Amino acid sequence: MAPTHATPPTPGNETDLAALAARYGLSVSGARPTLPQYVGRLWSRRHFITTFATAKLTAQYSQAKLGQIWQIMTPLLNAIVYFFIFGVLLGTKKNIPDYVPFLVTGVFIWTYTSSSVTAGTRAISSNQGLVRALHFPRASLPLSLVLQQLQQLFFSICALVIILVAFGQYPRFHWVLAIPALACQSMFCAGISLIMARLGAKTPDIAQLMPFIIRVWMYTSGVMWSVEKLASGHEGIPDWVVMALRCQPGAVYIDMMRYALIDSFHASQIPPHAWALTLGWGVLFFVGGFIYFWRAEESYGRG
Incomplete structure (x- = not known):
């Protein structure tokens, strides 16, 4: 009698396919790695992240005649427009000391x-x-794009320092507080960027809606006006609304940078437990955003 050989199972269902893959050591292409593996792979691509961010930043204004000068001019021109509308026409500068440093820092x-x-x-x-x-x-x-925005912010900070000095805000030891505030803001920006990257990958129409959401967020973050003065100027607004506006991350990071850089911006103008909020928002969004993005890793680029 001729010897018989075991034949592989016919792939009639998912169980048979899984057994067949296991027998020959096959794995799912593009399967999501574990969270520690994912962090390790991301760290091994750190040079790609920094290079990609720098290349995007360099190419952003490559077609403009002024080139990289627009990295400073864009937020500065926005600040000038806001100063004319809110500071001059609406008279906001009358109630806020050092309004130009206040405004430019916020912008x-x-x-x-x-x-x-x-x-x-x-x-x-x-x-x-x-x-x-x-x-x-x-x-x-998304992480490389946040790094790109951070690099661009460094150019803006150079202009900000010049403006602060020009309006009597000279460097002092208190300016060191800007470093941890900016580090916490970077964690927050990375986390929310990861969240939006997953949402935008699944529903591209979100990109069309975001400018309106961001505009509302900007107006409620005290970029051009003081959230702290809202309670005294509008008696009909409940205290919990004012506190919610002061404690939301957009306002917190702006206020902490103003507190670090502007002499007339005192501790009474930042929300209670400000440093806990500064760190808490950063850690919460970075950890939560990273896990949220990682859980859909195998779906990006499909469909």
């Missing part, structure tokens, strides 16, 4: 937050060719 710090949200929304959808052609941790894209 520059807010621009970092809003640009990170906007860039994160399009991080996956605008790079579909790269996502489908290469295998790499997809979180590299």
Whole structure:
């Protein structure tokens, strides 16, 4: 009798396919790695993240004749427009000491937050060719775009320092507080960018809605006016509404930078437990946003 050989199971259902894959050591292509593995792979791509961010920043104004000068001019021109509308026409500057440093600091710090949200929304959808052609941790894209916005903020801070000095706000030891405040804001920006990257990858129409949401968020974050003075100027607004506006992350990071850089902005103008909020918002959004993005890792670039 001729010897018999075991034949592989006929792949008639998912159980048979799983057994067949296990027998020959096959694994699912593009399967989501574990969270520690994902962090390790992301760290191994750190040079790609920094290079990609720098390249995007360099190319952003490559077609403009003024080139990288627009990295400073864009937020500065926004500040000039807001100063004319809110400071001059609406008279906001009468109630706020050092209004120009107050306004410029708010505009520059807010621009970092809003640009990170906007860039994160399009991080996956605008790079579909790269996502489908290469295998790499997809979180590299929103993180690199946040790093790009941080690099651009450094240019803006150089202009901010000059403006502060020109209006009598000279460097002092208290300015060191801007470093931890900016670090916490960067964690927050990275986290919300990751969240928006997943939402934008699944529903691209969100990118069309975001400018309206960001505009409302800006007006409620005290970029051009003082949230702290809202309670005394509008008696009909409940205290809990004022406190919610003061404690939301957009306002917190702006106020902490003003507290660090402007002499006339005192501790009474920042919300209670301000440093706990500064760190808490950053950690909450970074950890939560990272896990939220990682859980959909295998779906990016498909469909």
